Amino acid sequence: MTAVVVYESQYGNTQRIAEAIARGLGGDARAVHVSAFSPATLEPGALLVVGSPIVGWKPLEGLGAWLDALGPGSLDGVRTAAFDTRVKLFIHGDAAKKIEHALEAAGGQRAADPTWYYVKGTEGPLLDGELEKAEAWGRQLAG
Numbered sequence: 001m002t003a004v005v006v007y008e009s010q011y012g013n014t015q016r017i018a019e020a021i022a023r024g025l026g027g028d029a030r031a032v033h034v035s036a037f038s039p040a041t042l043e044p045g046a047l048l049v050v051g052s053p054i055v056g057w058k059p060l061e062g063l064g065a066w067l068d069a070l071g072p073g074s075l076d077g078v079r080t081a082a083f084d085t086r087v088k089l090f091i092h093g094d095a096a097k098k099i100e101h102a103l104e105a106a107g108g109q110r111a112a113d114p115t116w117y118y119v120k121g122t123e124g125p126l127l128d129g130e131l132e133k134a135e136a137w138g139r140q141l142a143g
């Protein structure tokens, strides 16, 4: 199974989560920055995981533009899952659900519900245990 974790990250926390998910997925799974990944390379049956920090209640701009550029049907037959990183605020908005919505609009089939990982402050670090949680999520997606 081809599995790719596409991410954008300002301070490195989302990148670390993406790499942990890829480790959990195992095999040839890899984490790739959004600027270096074309969805046209995905074959039906592949797994595409996409993640971003929440910035102003939505995904980062580069990832948002990448999602906007996905044509209808461009992810037909591709399994998809989404995550975000966020701070533990009472009101934090959401990016993962917006990402999953865009992936499904392009034809992706949801492999898991959107999920999220916490950072302690804007620049991080990640809360204790989040990398382990991400790796376990990757193992679950691979299974």
Ligand SMILES: Cc1cc2nc3c(=O)[nH]c(=O)nc-3n(C[C@H](O)[C@H](O)[C@H](O)COP(=O)(O)O)c2cc1C
Residues within 6 Å of the ligand: 008, 009, 010, 011, 012, 013, 014, 015, 053, 054, 055, 056, 057, 058, 085, 086, 087, 088, 089, 091, 092, 093, 119, 121, 122, 123, 124
């Ligand atoms: C301009 C800005 C806006 C942000 N807005 C939110 C927000 O609406 N909700 C939230 O939970 N976190 C927000 N954050 C915190 C980010 O989610 C946090 O910086 C991010 O998870 C770190 O990931 P990164 O290291 O991959 O960039 C914001 C951060 C910045 C810099």
